[in-house]
Amino acid sequence: MSRTDVHGTVADGFEPVREEFAAVAAEQDGQAGAQLAAYAHGRQVVDLWAGDEAGGDTLTGVYSCTKGAATLVVALLTQEGVLDLDEPVARHWPEFAAAGKDTITLRDVLTHRSGVIGVDGGLSAAELADDAVIARRLAAQRPYWRPGSAYGYGGFVSFALVNEVIRRVTGRSLQQVYDERIRAPYGLDLYLGLPEAEEERFRPILRWTATPEQEAAFWSNVPGPNSILGIGYGLNSTPPLDQVAFANTRAVRAGGQASAGGVGSARGLAGLYAAAVWGIGGRPPLLRPDTVGEFSMLHSTGRDLVRGDQGNYALGFQAKGLRYAFLGANAFGHDGSAGSESFADPHGGIAFGYTRRRFGSGWSYPEHDRLAAAVHRAATAS
Template identity: 60%
Template sequence: MSEGGVQGTVAEGFEGVREEFDAVFAEGITESGAQLAAYVNGQQVVDLWAGDGMAGDSLTGVYSVTKGAAHLVVALLVQDGLLELDREVASYWPQFAAEGKDRLTLRELLGHRAGLIGVDGGFSTEELADDRLLAARLAGLRPYWEPGTAYGYHAFVIGALTGEVVRRVTGRSIQELYEERVRAPYGLDFHLGLPEALESRYLDVLPMRTTPEQLAELRADAPAPDSLMAIAFGLNADPPTDLVELANTRTVRALGQASAGGVGNARGVAAMYAAAISEVDGRAPMLKPDTIAEFARLYSVGTDVVTGEEDQFGLGFQALGVRYPFLGEDAFGHGGAAGAQAFADPASGVAYGYVRRRFPFPPGGGSVENDRLAAAVVRAATA
């Protein structure tokens, strides 16, 4: 385990990535633990970690990075011809048609356009752990906006909704298919359902450290309890959903809910994206170029009606070529609430994974150090 300094290895030509990771650590950003891993054309070139108690194989909650794993499964099923993007969700899942949702397509659902972001009064942590329960509760509800007319981040429920479509078609959960088709064949240390035997490697997610001024800023920016933001992020529950508690609850980790319940490390999430776009261990890439183009193409853009921020989504994945201009237009992946980031960039062949243990200030997926770290990886890969 690390006693505070940076550990791990980089391939020849990637020394600049280690220097950037060293600099991030020296600034105190990763003092509570972080990991960085990267592949280029299916070969691992970066494997670094730092922070007290952190090891290269330590596991922690990765929040919405989980959405990338879940929607890799959906992409595979579309590629197989089992799911059709422009078919109505209700044709797979009849109960979903209630309250004016009958015309919403799978494409629109994947683009966060359903308007089905939560429930009045919120969910308990135990309810949030269970995708089947979430899907059953959401199916008959009236959406918070007319489906298809706007997009807003379905933070805790998108994986339950798309997962129910998957279950209706295959008879299997997203978690089961991910294990069978993605995690197990590649031995990935990224789990949608963490086995009890691996709990000894789990490190609790830690809350952000704030100054009194930062705390006052957070309180001043807190959304109203009846806002779309509060509904989507469970701030309308009693008590409000605690993101730290969510990841650190064994039931959530055990069930691996497909929106935010995944557990992994940088090695695992980077390897998943490497396998998606590159030959790894003699296996062909999981996704074909036309599937990548379909899922990575900008679909939901502009102002997110939940967060009020500008964002860019493909289908199920964040389209990251806008956020990170050094990536190609087909780059796809997903950040996570504690600052994690993971993506594949077919243009450079880079697959990237960054996981951190403590929430950043300000909170949010893909914390700011990723701008520097990801740029250093791509710069080395394309030198």
């Protein structure tokens, strides 16, 4: 297969999406592979893949796209009255009240306003594979800023806190609720805990390739390990966290660490958001319109202490209406470090999922804008 070969199908009117995806594939490493899927009002309209090791059902690490699936669990339990977003976390988890964290709510955690983004001295890769271990370490940690005074992204740890609250309230882990209530009923190829039987479909994440000049420029801008950004991304451990190796570790995939341990395909990512808002496969939507409205409402905007101008969050989800100006104001979703992207645009009727296996230069993925715009144009025209 050449690097420009594209496989899969598009619905009538979405042919330009295939053309744009082919152009993107031609610019990338043909061996690494990429996938693109989209729904329009609950009907799949795009299902494409390219690359020597890519198929429509190939699975790979989706990093923080995992947070979208985890947030959907929270939204479902909130909708049912099981969780109260404005209740202090410590009400269910008394140990968490230590070091001035007694007033932090689940809403604070979901909107990255808690100040709890890591621990002094860092968390090892083995610790970051296990939400329960992360939670135990975070319980004693003092926040890195006064809760509620600012926001900053807790890339690898934030949903371990959410998981602990869910476990204490329901007696089930976030991963168990996701699999039983969301993944299995809707047939989603997106796992928070990849079964051994599905391992043969997994393809590892690949390191980005760079010129010496690009490499030098990148490392000249890498933050100090004990900076706010360094803590948020696990660089303050010894050794610093290797993001590529993280998703390629069987323990991470098996446990489905709720912040970044998910494994899936573009079909699974797009299907997740279609199921949430419109329903798929003859099943009703997971969320009521009022729940969608609550979880897609802007909560944390302006400069993120960790990610800078790349921040902006709804409730658990990234605010995609601010990321892509052509989408509706309440578009929501989450991207992932290696270049995966996923979102729903309730106004435009779009659910979008994209994966790639090779990290981009400096974590830069300009094809996201092109592919999201192509899907939006086709959906609007049709």
